[in-house]
Amino acid sequence: MSIRERLSGNEAVAYAMKQINPDVMGAFPITPSTEIPQYFAQYVADGLVDTEYVTVESEHSSMSTCIGAQAAGGRAVTATSSCGLALMFELLYVASSSRLPVTLACVNRALTGPININNDHSDSMGARDAGWIQIYAETNQEAYDNFLQAMPIGEHPDVRLPVMICQDGFITSHGVENIELLEDEIVKDFVGEYQPENYLLKHENPLAVGPYDVTNYYMEHKIQQAEAMKAAKPVILKIAEAFEKVSGRKYGFFESYRMEDAETALVLIGSSAGTARAAVDKLRAQGKKVGMVKLRVFRPFPMEELAAALAGCKAIAVMDKAESFSAAGGPLFAETRSALYDLDTRPKAINYVYGLGGRDFTVDTAETVFAALDEIVATGKTGEVYRHIGQRSE
Amino acid sequence: MSFKAAEIHETSPWQKMTIGGEIYEGGTSRLTMTGEWRTKTPVFDAEKCKHCMLCVPFCPDSSIPVVGKERLDFDLDHCKGCGICEKVCPFGAISFGKEGE
Amino acid sequence: MKKANKPVEIRWHGRGGQGAKTACLLLADAAFSSGKYVQGFPEYGPERMGAPITAYNRISDERCPVHSNIYEPDYVVVVDETLLDAVDVTRGLSEEGAIIVNTPKRPEEIRPMLGDYAGKVCTIDARAISEQTLGKNFPNTPMLAAAVKISGVVEADKFVSDMEASFKHKFAHKPQVITGNMAALTQSMKEVQVG
Numbered sequence: 001m002s003i004r005e006r007l008s009g010n011e012a013v014a015y016a017m018k019q020i021n022p023d024v025m026g027a028f029p030i031t032p033s034t035e036i037p038q039y040f041a042q043y044v045a046d047g048l049v050d051t052e053y054v055t056v057e058s059e060h061s062s063m064s065t066c067i068g069a070q071a072a073g074g075r076a077v078t079a080t081s082s083c084g085l086a087l088m089f090e091l092l093y094v095a096s097s098s099r100l101p102v103t104l105a106c107v108n109r110a111l112t113g114p115i116n117i118n119n120d121h122s123d124s125m126g127a128r129d130a131g132w133i134q135i136y137a138e139t140n141q142e143a144y145d146n147f148l149q150a151m152p153i154g155e156h157p158d159v160r161l162p163v164m165i166c167q168d169g170f171i172t173s174h175g176v177e178n179i180e181l182l183e184d185e186i187v188k189d190f191v192g193e194y195q196p197e198n199y200l201l202k203h204e205n206p207l208a209v210g211p212y213d214v215t216n217y218y219m220e221h222k223i224q225q226a227e228a229m230k231a232a233k234p235v236i237l238k239i240a241e242a243f244e245k246v247s248g249r250k251y252g253f254f255e256s257y258r259m260e261d262a263e264t265a266l267v268l269i270g271s272s273a274g275t276a277r278a279a280v281d282k283l284r285a286q287g288k289k290v291g292m293v294k295l296r297v298f299r300p301f302p303m304e305e306l307a308a309a310l311a312g313c314k315a316i317a318v319m320d321k322a323e324s325f326s327a328a329g330g331p332l333f334a335e336t337r338s339a340l341y342d343l344d345t346r347p348k349a350i351n352y353v354y355g356l357g358g359r360d361f362t363v364d365t366a367e368t369v370f371a372a373l374d375e376i377v378a379t380g381k382t383g384e385v386y387r388h389i390g391q392r393s394e
Numbered sequence: 395m396s397f398k399a400a401e402i403h404e405t406s407p408w409q410k411m412t413i414g415g416e417i418y419e420g421g422t423s424r425l426t427m428t429g430e431w432r433t434k435t436p437v438f439d440a441e442k443c444k445h446c447m448l449c450v451p452f453c454p455d456s457s458i459p460v461v462g463k464e465r466l467d468f469d470l471d472h473c474k475g476c477g478i479c480e481k482v483c484p485f486g487a488i489s490f491g492k493e494g495e
Numbered sequence: 496m497k498k499a500n501k502p503v504e505i506r507w508h509g510r511g512g513q514g515a516k517t518a519c520l521l522l523a524d525a526a527f528s529s530g531k532y533v534q535g536f537p538e539y540g541p542e543r544m545g546a547p548i549t550a551y552n553r554i555s556d557e558r559c560p561v562h563s564n565i566y567e568p569d570y571v572v573v574v575d576e577t578l579l580d581a582v583d584v585t586r587g588l589s590e591e592g593a594i595i596v597n598t599p600k601r602p603e604e605i606r607p608m609l610g611d612y613a614g615k616v617c618t619i620d621a622r623a624i625s626e627q628t629l630g631k632n633f634p635n636t637p638m639l640a641a642a643v644k645i646s647g648v649v650e651a652d653k654f655v656s657d658m659e660a661s662f663k664h665k666f667a668h669k670p671q672v673i674t675g676n677m678a679a680l681t682q683s684m685k686e687v688q689v690g
Contacts, residue, residue: 097414170536175534177558198418216404219408
């Protein structure tokens, strides 16, 4: 039933877009996401989609295009990376506060500077508080699967939030791997039609979008947004369940790998999870009780669920592929440690910032981190909490 | 949750407000009594008025009602007292006094 | 000779514009067609024509979870002989594996340029083959064929028939290119020297 293929992550997302056949694409190129609008332009030229392909002069405009199109009642998609996402920053907030479920393929790349085109998560992590649902992929397969789930999640009447589908630049976006694609008809049925209750082109019902809010109204609308993000949690699980029925592939907020009796564990996001999984297998073969949690959904943050998954550990290392310059740790660490606070007995937790600007994360790196956790378990001393790994040092 | 603009006010709970502040109808500016902003009030002298209607399109707040071919007295619920109508009237049919005069 | 449950790992060295990345992706394609799980990925930087570039393959019977670069390859393919002076091409290379170099020289002439590497040294004159069969210097097709022959990641006959099907599909409007490429493949598999 499913189609065996080999595609890069960018090809996979462009293919998902083709199968979805959105109404509008706001297209502006930036490395390493450029191939997505490039491949999609070919689909447009070949008449395989009905999409209005709008070539704009900047990412500020591509997101504006998506916002306008979505408000008009259409489905809008775009793709970007790094500085492109940064240039969209204001509009990210407009999309989410106007409750327009735009879908953005974010191909994660370091955000300047020094200028760098390689992968880390500093771009999307910088936009983590913009009110977008954020779902991260480990592989090309997950990038494809997540993209197909984005619209049913974002467009759900309880949610109505934009969705950012993230994958690791170059590592996933340009790496060709095996993938199982769904047939067009199955995708069409699964994603369904976009049926907003109100939209600008609905003739019989005039609509104004994005009005000015005076102080007496603003906070109420922000609470609505916060409530929508909470409401997204059960919807994400429901859509994942429906997706499993058509694909056979299971998704949740995160994946727990060999966590049943794990004493130490890594918590991380994206393509490094596969590498960490290989390290876990290697150490398990040596009799060590190690595990890994790969976070898939960062917004909404699955606080209680993640805490429960880590509750049995003695020590954990949270791996951040982004600096937040808080002088206290990266963004994933801040959230994860906050989640652990509600446990009666909680594991000791350290943070490693790693992989910045494409610095490679290897099985050896993961083993080094597990060794540091062993040390904490053995001595009972956490030591320095905010650490970096992979950098040269004296 | 399609609330009408008239149903939403400054004491509405967030559950009783439209999503994202969307407004699902036209002409909602009538619901806001901008007349409160006024410091000077226009006075209409019906005897001098020739119903030339020049003041009507100049009024930024649509506060000069017209019925048939006749210009009526000001809609003071919405007039902000900007004074444009006084400037454009060729017949001196509009004058301004301080609010309360 | 492969360690159990480990993918075959291949590292490609080329220069920007020579098609090393394309050859790497073609090898992934060929292995995919023979039913394998594949990874094919270049190491990216600011691309410049002529600058040394690296690309990688992992090929195995099950999905390979690791997403790092390859530091201990089983095979190394050098698409441009001049890189032997510029890049430590045998770094981490398994002694049980092999290095395949595009050169008119014989393996024993190349070996002294590879430091103390004790594994197999293979040579293939991809330039000459390409110029004879395709009329131009496109070394990637003969290098791909040599890599398949030496590594055995894809069964040779299956590889040749898959590539023919793929060329027929890709160059339906230019049949002479199909003949040339097929000749380049088979000649390369015949002529690659193992030393």
